[in-house]
Amino acid sequence: MSAQFEPVWQALRDKVESGWAPGMVAGIRHGGTTEFFATGVRTLGRAEPMRVDTPFRIASLSKPVAGAIAASMVADGTLAPDDPADVWLPELAYPRVLTSPDAPLESTVPAGHDITVRHLMTLTHGLGVIVGDTPLARAIAAAGIAPGPIPPSMTSEEFMHRVGALPLEHQPGERWSYHTGSDLLSVLMARAGQAPLRQILAERITGPLGLHDTGFLGDAAELPTAYRPGVDGLEILDAPDGVFSREPVFETLAGGLVSTVPDYLAFLTALAEDSLLPAEQRRHMTSDQLTVAQREGMVEMVGPGISWGWQVGVTTDGAGSWTTPGGYGWTGGTGTTAYVNPTADFIGVLFTQRAMAGPEEDFSYFWEPLAAAL
Structure with a gap:
């Protein structure tokens, strides 16, 4: 790994060592090169380490995939x-x-x-x-x-x-x-x-891009334990052999996908490079599609300077050190985040297994060191 992103990886090590989450995996693409990093363990009290290819429940990061299919x-x-x-x-x-x-x-x-x-x-x-x-x-x-x-x-x-x-x-x-x-x-x-959503996903996204670890079903032997913050520390939200290790009754891209950081980074790269969608449709998907009236009350949910495209958040004012007008991405309630910054030419993805406590939580511990490294 290059020395450029060592401060980012150290920030993630520090976050894990503080007890905030048992482990996490990240990926960064910048200037045509890609680097990955994993730290921590998949389950508290057990020795299985997080790996770069560990699958996660990505929650609302499923939505941009829905946008791309649409x-x-x-x-x-x-x-x-x-x-x-x-x-x-x-x-x-x-x-x-x-x-x-x-x-x-x-x-x-x-x-x-x-x-x-x-x-x-x-x-x-x-x-x-x-x-x-x-x-x-x-x-x-x-x-x-x-x-x-x-x-x-x-x-x-x-x-x-x-x-x-x-x-x-x-x-x-x-x-x-x-x-x-x-x-x-x-x-x-x-x-x-006229087909199950899993088939449409395979035909339009995961098959063409070779995303072998993305779908509606996770492997109980590989899934990390999903946690949520509780009164006395982290509580189990979903065990490795829980809901996401079984065929879903309802296949939904509102929040039903399991994926890996390399797969999701490859998806965003193909989207950003217009090799997944025609450029016109990608522009519609990743640009502001809301009126001022439609955005009323939105800031309480998503924060300032963010609007919505086709199933993905889009940046309108670039107030964050890592954001830019025209950038796009989203977060998942199970503790996942991803962002494409066309101006600074980077794509970042971070997966954790600690559910967000609410809309006020963010991933600045990852994004700020990344912005500084660039």
């Missing part, structure tokens, strides 16, 4: 952004919308217009993470379809039935709402592609 379907004419989504998702036909976000479930009006494919790609269809205790938030939790790091434990058909039975929080196209649109887009792409 963009490829737009490129070949399978989808058009302004198609009504109910062509493939009849459960979303004739949606009702709450009269106000905190209104009773029965207090609704008809939606002003159809939900479109674009609404799902940009997460503006009207339903997602709800901050606060509202009747709709309680109904979403009771239905078992609340956004989280573990995919819903029901078939896609049952998921659609439960979503379709609820009103929207906002009118379609009015406001960005996180996560649920990615689940819906996953179902839509499988139905439009």
Whole structure:
């Protein structure tokens, strides 16, 4: 490894040695060369070391993969952004919308217009993470379809039935709402592609790029234990032989993928070099697709200077030392982050197995030393 990134690797060693996470793996591509680093162990109290090719549950880093599949379907004419989504998702036909976000479930009006494919790609269809205790938030939790790091434990058909039975929080196209649109887009792409999502993923992304360690199923012998911060330290979120070691009931790119740092870095490299998608579709995917009105309330979830493209966060003002206007990437609630900086010509990926405590947590312990090294 070059000496240039030694301060970055040392920062990761220090973070692991502090007890923040048992282990982590990172990759950096800069100036046409790629370096990887692994530190720590896969499970607390056990000696199995993290390896560069250790698979992780990548949570919402699955979303940019969904964006790339959707963009490829737009490129070949399978989808058009302004198609009504109910062509493939009849459960979303004739949606009702709450009269106000905190209104009773029965207090609704008809939606002003159809939900479109674009609404799902940009997460503006009207339903997602709800901050606060509202009747709709309680109904979403009771239905078992609340956004989280573990995919819903029901078939896609049952998921659609439960979503379709609820009103929207906002009118379609009015406001960005996180996560649920990615689940819906996953179902839509499988139905439009007339194949299981795992097959579409293989045909359009992992097969062409040779990503042999990316999919909906992890190997229990290789997966690290996933943890979340608790009152008395780290608690187990998912064991190596847990949810992600079994065939999923619902294949979703809202947060269902297992991948490795080399695979994910290869995906982002192909995206950035326009070897995965036609340049026009990649530009749509990785540029700001929201209006000022649609971004209202978004900063509380994603922080300042960030908007949304097709299933990926995009930088609008480059306020961070490692960010730039036109850069793009995202984070995953299980403790993963990735970013493409076209101006500084770098791509960074960091996977940990410690779930984020909330939107206020970030990965600056990785990004700041990287920016300084460049």
